[in-house]
Amino acid sequence: METPRKKKGTIPDFLERKRSGRRITMVTSYDYAFASLVDSVDIDMILVGDSGAMTTLGYKNTVPVTMVEMLIMARAVSIGAQNTFLVGDMPFLSYEVSGERAVENAGRFLKEAGMDAVKLEGGRRTAPAVQAIVRAGIPVMGHIGLTPQSASQLGGFRVQGKTMDSAQAVVEDALALQEAGVFAIVVEAVPAPVGKMITEAVGVPTIGIGAGPDCDGQVLVLHDMLGLFERFVPKFVKRYANLGAACRESLAQFAVEVREGAFPASEHCYPMDAEQARELREGLVRAGLLR
Numbered sequence: 001m002e003t004p005r006k007k008k009g010t011i012p013d014f015l016e017r018k019r020s021g022r023r024i025t026m027v028t029s030y031d032y033a034f035a036s037l038v039d040s041v042d043i044d045m046i047l048v049g050d051s052g053a054m055t056t057l058g059y060k061n062t063v064p065v066t067m068v069e070m071l072i073m074a075r076a077v078s079i080g081a082q083n084t085f086l087v088g089d090m091p092f093l094s095y096e097v098s099g100e101r102a103v104e105n106a107g108r109f110l111k112e113a114g115m116d117a118v119k120l121e122g123g124r125r126t127a128p129a130v131q132a133i134v135r136a137g138i139p140v141m142g143h144i145g146l147t148p149q150s151a152s153q154l155g156g157f158r159v160q161g162k163t164m165d166s167a168q169a170v171v172e173d174a175l176a177l178q179e180a181g182v183f184a185i186v187v188e189a190v191p192a193p194v195g196k197m198i199t200e201a202v203g204v205p206t207i208g209i210g211a212g213p214d215c216d217g218q219v220l221v222l223h224d225m226l227g228l229f230e231r232f233v234p235k236f237v238k239r240y241a242n243l244g245a246a247c248r249e250s251l252a253q254f255a256v257e258v259r260e261g262a263f264p265a266s267e268h269c270y271p272m273d274a275e276q277a278r279e280l281r282e283g284l285v286r287a288g289l290l291r
C-alpha cells in the first residue's frame with residue numbers, strides 16, 4: 001500500500017492550529033538530503049535557518065553568512081522538500097539597512113530559492129521591515145527573545161525575559177510583530193511562563209525553542225537534535241539520536257575494511273567473463289602495457 005502523500009500546510013492552516021491546539025512542528029534543514037528526509041515524515045515546516053552558518057558552513061556564529069550562501073542552502077532544501085512549508089531565514093544585515101533592501105532580499109528567497117515565507121530576527125526594532133515585506137505580499141515569521149544575530153548586543157547567548165521589565169519587553173516585541181503582520185513568531189530562550197504569556201497575548205502561532213511547553217509549536221535545529229553538531233548543546237535541546245557517533249563508527253569501519261582488503265567485496269564489483277579477462281591480460285602483456 002502506498003503511503004499517503006504529505007500535504008503542504010498553508011498559513012490559514014497554521015492559524016487554525018493555534019485555535020484548535022494541535023501543535024505545529026518545525027525543524028531546520030540546509031541541504032537536499034536532510035530536507036528529503038524531513039519531507040518524508042509528518043513535520044509541518046522546515047526553517048532554512050541561518051544556524052546553517054555554523055552547522056553546515058562551519059562559521060563561529062551566524063553573523064558572517066551571506067544572502068548568496070543562504071539562497072544556495074534554501075534552493076537545495078526546496079528541491080528536496082516539496083510537501084513541507086518552507087521558511088528562509090534572512091541573514092544579518094539583509095533587512096536592517098532599508099525597507100527596500102529588506103523587500104528585495106526577502107523576495108529572492110521566494111523567487112530564487114522556492115521558499116514559502118521568510119523569517120526575521122527582532123521585535124519592535126524590526127517591525128518596520130516586517131511591515132514593508134508583508135506589504136509586498138511576502139509572508140513573514142518573526143523571531144524574538146534570544147536573537148542570535150544580535151547576541152553580542154544581548155550580552156551573549158543568554159535567556160531573555162528573566163526580569164519583569166525584560167519579560168514585558170519581549171511581550172511588547174511579540175505584539176509589535178503581530179501588528180506588523182507576521183503569521184507566526186519564533187520565541188527563543190525565555191522562561192516557560194513568559195513563553196505561555198506571549199502565546200496568550202498574540203493571535204498568531206508561537207513556535208518555541210527554549211520557551212516552554214505552552215507555545216503553539218516547537219522548533220529544533222536538526223543538527224542539535226540528531227547529535228550532528230557537537231561544539232555545544234544548548235539546555236533546551238533534546239537529542240533524539242546520536243548520528244555524530246554513528247557516522248564516526250561507520251567511517252572508522254570503512255578505513256579498517258579498506259586497509260584489510262575486506263572492502264570492496266565481490267558484491268560491490270562489476271564482473272567480467274573470465275576468458276575475456278585472460279585474453280585482455282595476454283594482449284596487454286604482448287603490447288608491453290602490462291608485465
Ligand code: KIV
Pocket residue numbers: 028047048049050051052089143186188209219221
Ligand atoms: O537559525 C535558526 O536555526 C533559528 C532557530 C534557532 C529558530 O533561527
